[in-house]
Amino acid sequence: MGQDQPLRPVLWSDPRLYQIASLSALLLYGLLWLHFEVSPWQITITLGTALLTQYAGTRFFNLPAFDPKSPLISALSLCLLLRTDQLPVAALASFLAIAGKFVIRWKDKHVFNPTNLALAVVLTSGLGWMSPGQWGQVAWFGFLIACLGGLVVTRAARADVTVAFLIFYVGLLIVRALWLGDPLTIPLHQIESGALLIFAFFMISDPKTTPDSRTGRIVYALLVTIAALYVQFGLFRPNGPLWGLIACAPFVPLIDYLLPGSRYDWSKPSSGERVRSPQSHVIDQPVAVNRLYSVSSVHQPRRFS
């Protein structure tokens, strides 16, 4: 993985551009056809606050360049998922999302997915809510195609966590239905949620907050699935995956310690696996990192995207 990077078309070299495009399309569809209860003001404020916070963070922490892509993805996800009557809450959520990744860090890696953190804080404090039932079948199916297409087009290096989560989650829902003797229309209906797709393709998949090794990520996906299903069917609360992810995120450093791998870089997507050389001995530094630092300095620059 990683060796064929320079051959990619320049436009899609960063999977986030494709993600921004599909999230924007979904938001537009939601506004025009599904009448999502989100005002143009809320969208403007959410996007604006995220970009401002990212900019401020870039300056404050002396980062090499301001990169609007990650905050845009977080903000678009918030626009799609968060509902509130008060505009300051939209701003607060957006601020928390971005500020969280600058402040809550462990070994140069942020702990919580920005959107996930902001939603958890706002929902817990009762300032806003999510409408998990707001998606129609058409939107869901279209978005699913877009998300799957995204994996192919961008050859996302860390799609394993998404795929693992979806297999575990859907699989366990089907097992539950079979055990209860329910028709399979029930688990099918349960997965028809745009929020689930945003979660699987944009939140849990965030390479910056998932474990570095593939095995670690699959273990992580299983943990999140179990937590999510417990919230849904044990505590009878909606938005299970969201709570599952926020509960499991603090375990990532532990998984990284037990199952080490290389750190992710948006410009050099890698699966993070340690690879074997032709002589088949383990190379200490993962390939992606080697390539990066052979041209730059020995000191690793801090990245907050």
Add this chain to the structure above:
Amino acid sequence: MKRISATAFTLLIGLLAWTGDASAFCGFYVAKADTKLFNKASEVTIARHDNKTVITMANDFKGDVKEFAMVVPVPTILEKEQIHIGEAAVLKHLADYSAPRLVEYFDENPCRRYELFQDKMGALKNTPPASAEVKRERDRALGVTIEAQYTVGEYDILILSAKESNGLEVWLSENGYKVPNGASAILQSYLKQHMKFFVAKINLGEQEKLGLSHLRPLQIAFESPKFMLPIRLGTVNADGAQELFIYFLTKQGRVETTNYRTIRLPEAQEIPVYVKDRFGDFYRDLFTQQVKRESERGVFLEYAWDMNWCDPCAANPLSTEELRSLGVFWQETNGRIGKGMPMAQNVFLTRLHVRYDAAHFPEDLVFQETTDRSNFQARYILRHPWNGTDDCPAATAYRQQLRERQEKEAQTLANLTGWQISEIRKAMQLASGPLIEPKKWYERLWNN
């Protein structure tokens, strides 16, 4: 960083002040759409706060009471004190208060509209006004346990649990309950989810003693994190779709479904004046049209309002006693009462309307309470034209605009209900095309 955040918040506060202004006056109340408009409609009220739930099930059973039986899956075993008989009148009041409504406005004489408009502001604001042994063996063989048995009012009530659904199904039919074919799988699913069954039949002797002609609503109170309404048993062998009205009384805000789309009905639409006599038909057809538009998978919001007031009022808000009778336990009757002011109710009402069948609603309805306290009502508007003979430039312009407005109303009505536009125009006595060719812009410019 600080400076940037401060700027962002100042901007937000400014916007809030700007968007916060909304007009309060919603027109003169004319008519409401009764729940009786819909066939096979059931009505349920759910009062809920902190997992404590009171469900009131309205009973409009029409046939021979001997035939009446209901089986409701419930999350917990209920004590006798947790079962109560409600009053149908209170439910009716709640339904009336939250019904979709028709309002009307009367156009003023355009020649003196401005002055009148000035007079009316402020004056018309509707201010908020002040919630046997052999048998036992047989039961054991079937794996059915009668957890409790009570007589409450005119009802005989059993709380059943079972090891497996086949036994439960056999038990129910042996005891004179008609269980539709295919219910077994659903009963099984509920049993595995640790649900109990609340079974009610009419105690004919008690009913005679009470001398009641109708069946009163049954109420159950329990504490459970499950915020749902089991609809699956009702969809087995159901002949076509069923209507369900759910009224939620909550403390925090609006309730919505988490596993189906909750959609606001089209509201505040201006429709032709002749609909005044046909509001029932109008609303029924509008609802059917919306159901189709959502591919028969939607749950519709008809009303979401703070229980302290209404604007316009289809019925007065419910009193504290009425609300308590519907299960609003958090509202004390002998609380603080200000001088001359009715006590403020801390109750938010959400009214949902759903047309469901097994194909489109495979899963039970699951709900969540949101913090949304914004008001919503399914309100439709009639605007009576001014028929005066005064002549002034404003009147000429008014008559021209009126023609355009009525055409738009016709189209809105056709769009909302699926009625034929030609029929609507006929009923409105409009010609099929615009009556007068509107003046071209240059004609208006030079007035020729």
